[in-house]
Amino acid sequence: MLRKKAMPDAPKDYRYLESHEWHKREADGTITLGITQIAADELTDITYVALPKVGDTVTANQRWGDIESVKATSDLYTGVSGTIAAVNNELTKNPGLVNSDPYNAGWMIKIKPSNAGEFDKLLSMDDYRKKTGH
Amino acid sequence: MLKHTPFHDFHVQQGAKLVDFAGWEMPLLYRSILDEHEQTRKSGSIFDVSHMGRLHFSGKDAVTFLNKVLTRNISEQKAGQSRYSLVCNESGGVMDDVIISRDVKNWILVCNASNREKLVKHFTKVRHDLDLDFDMSDQTEGTAMVALQGPKVIERVAGVLPVDIKALKRYQFESGSYMGMLKFTIFRSGYTGEDGVEVIIPAKIAGMAIKLIAGKTDKPDATIKPAGLGARDTLRLEAGMPLYGHELTQTIDPLSAGLGWAVDLNKDFIGVEPLRKIQADGPKRRLVGLELEGQRIARQGTPVLLNGQPIGEVTSGTMSPTLQKSIAMAYVDAAHATEGTTLAADLKGTQVPAKVVKLPFYKRAQ
Numbered sequence: 001m002l003r004k005k006a007m008p009d010a011p012k013d014y015r016y017l018e019s020h021e022w023h024k025r026e027a028d029g030t031i032t033l034g035i036t037q038i039a040a041d042e043l044t045d046i047t048y049v050a051l052p053k054v055g056d057t058v059t060a061n062q063r064w065g066d067i068e069s070v071k072a073t074s075d076l077y078t079g080v081s082g083t084i085a086a087v088n089n090e091l092t093k094n095p096g097l098v099n100s101d102p103y104n105a106g107w108m109i110k111i112k113p114s115n116a117g118e119f120d121k122l123l124s125m126d127d128y129r130k131k132t133g134h
Numbered sequence: 135m136l137k138h139t140p141f142h143d144f145h146v147q148q149g150a151k152l153v154d155f156a157g158w159e160m161p162l163l164y165r166s167i168l169d170e171h172e173q174t175r176k177s178g179s180i181f182d183v184s185h186m187g188r189l190h191f192s193g194k195d196a197v198t199f200l201n202k203v204l205t206r207n208i209s210e211q212k213a214g215q216s217r218y219s220l221v222c223n224e225s226g227g228v229m230d231d232v233i234i235s236r237d238v239k240n241w242i243l244v245c246n247a248s249n250r251e252k253l254v255k256h257f258t259k260v261r262h263d264l265d266l267d268f269d270m271s272d273q274t275e276g277t278a279m280v281a282l283q284g285p286k287v288i289e290r291v292a293g294v295l296p297v298d299i300k301a302l303k304r305y306q307f308e309s310g311s312y313m314g315m316l317k318f319t320i321f322r323s324g325y326t327g328e329d330g331v332e333v334i335i336p337a338k339i340a341g342m343a344i345k346l347i348a349g350k351t352d353k354p355d356a357t358i359k360p361a362g363l364g365a366r367d368t369l370r371l372e373a374g375m376p377l378y379g380h381e382l383t384q385t386i387d388p389l390s391a392g393l394g395w396a397v398d399l400n401k402d403f404i405g406v407e408p409l410r411k412i413q414a415d416g417p418k419r420r421l422v423g424l425e426l427e428g429q430r431i432a433r434q435g436t437p438v439l440l441n442g443q444p445i446g447e448v449t450s451g452t453m454s455p456t457l458q459k460s461i462a463m464a465y466v467d468a469a470h471a472t473e474g475t476t477l478a479a480d481l482k483g484t485q486v487p488a489k490v491v492k493l494p495f496y497k498r499a500q
Contacts, residue, residue, distance in 0.1 A: 041151070044162070044163060044166065044167050044364060045166050045167050045168045047429060047431065047453040048429040048430060048431070048453070068429075068430065068431050068453075070167045070168065070364060070368060070452055070453060070455075071162075071167070071364060073431070073433065096168075099166070
């Protein structure tokens with residue numbers, strides 16, 4: 001029952017933004033995006049994720065949506081530009097998935113990248129931890 | 135340097151996420167705000183409220199003094215009774231909301247942590263200006279205080295402490311001791327909308343007392359589990375209770391806040407003149423409950439609109455865990471404060487319908 005996740009295990013092969021979004025490159029080249037355990041813990045219980053529509057375009061380092069918790073509202077950013085290929089509609093019914101399983105069931109959007117090179121320039125897990133002090 | 139309550143070690147052991155609250159390092163949550171909220175509504179929770187101020191008053195002019203600074207008339211208050219009251223400034227604005235209790239030998243005033251220093255200064259000045267003769271002692275750091283709240287709390291505590299808790303009515307209290315050493319004062323009160331008690335104990339025995347009173351709080355099926363400030367806030371909001379800094383401030387009067395029942399305009403106290411005028415004219419704005427459509431939360435400062443025009447402002451909002459609705463409290467123009475009126479919350483440019491509803495949002499089954 002203890003919440004002692006001293007080092008939430010952020011996946012090694014994912015890439016990160018300092019604003020706590022993770023990016024995973026899928027086999028077909030699309031980028032899946034969500035937020036880290038550190039961010040989910042910081043926000044506390046998530047009550048709402050404002051998702052874009054499939055087909056919308058997003059731009060690297062720009063806001064694409066926001067997330068609300070019992071405690072606060074935060075903007076959501078992306079590290080890669082492109083077109084929204086899919087959104088996780090499960091989060092509409094069950095936003096708590098972002099707290100309970102942020103790296104899998106709690107994913108938010110899939111982006112068809114317009115510039116494949118952007119992903120590789122994002123932070124590694126180690127750099128993300130260093131930058132955010134976790 | 136943040137102050138620690140006597141339960142700090144307990145919080146750390148229980149894996150609490152700690153935050154700065156009015157200069158104290160306090161648990162925001164232990165497990166999750168929602169889990170702790172539900173545990174309180176269904177069974178019981180223990181909250182460390184040791185950061186709240188505890189001031190004692192005694193001596194010849196204590197009653198005269200308290201009647202001068204409190205909105206409530208305490209002349210008739212008997213030993214063993216507690217009363218919710220406001221402390222107002224000269225303009226009738228709220229300096230703090232407090233619980234005043236009359237013990238056999240002295241008066242105990244429990245105030246908000248964030249207002250303690252301000253109140254001590256204010257009280258000292260009033261004592262000087264009016265040349266009153268009484269003692270005021272700040273017992274906050276020599277004592278600890280916990281709130282045990284939830285439907286199963288009374289049964290649990292009744293089986294442990296040598297006090298007839300079931301016979302205590304709401305806003306009554308009693309002092310006692312356990313095995314002749316654990317001195318405590320127990321109040322039938324709280325800030326969650328549930329039945330429960332608040333207990334003051336000496337700081338030195340806090341660790342032992344918490345185990346004795348709450349039992350094994352770390353078992354998954356424990357009757358009473360620890361809960362933090364996060365759940366305390368969502369619980370009090372559902373219960374329609376004001377929070378200082380949100381619903382109450384130095385520029386908000388208690389009548390607009392719907393707290394007229396705690397204000398005796400027939401006696402003389404600091405702030406009474408402007409309050410009599412507000413009472414005669416009727417408050418220009420009123421505190422109301424709002425239920426928003428959808429899942430977005432209206433937070434403090436969110437404008438409230440009618441036909442696109444601002445007519446008020448949100449003071450607190452959350453997604454109600456019990457009702458599963460977006461709820462808020464707001465001050466709105468008195469003309470539009472009627473239940474059933476549909477207003478709108480301006481969420482960063484998006485207007486979300488918000489209906490005026492009766493407070494509290496949540497009332498426990500009796």
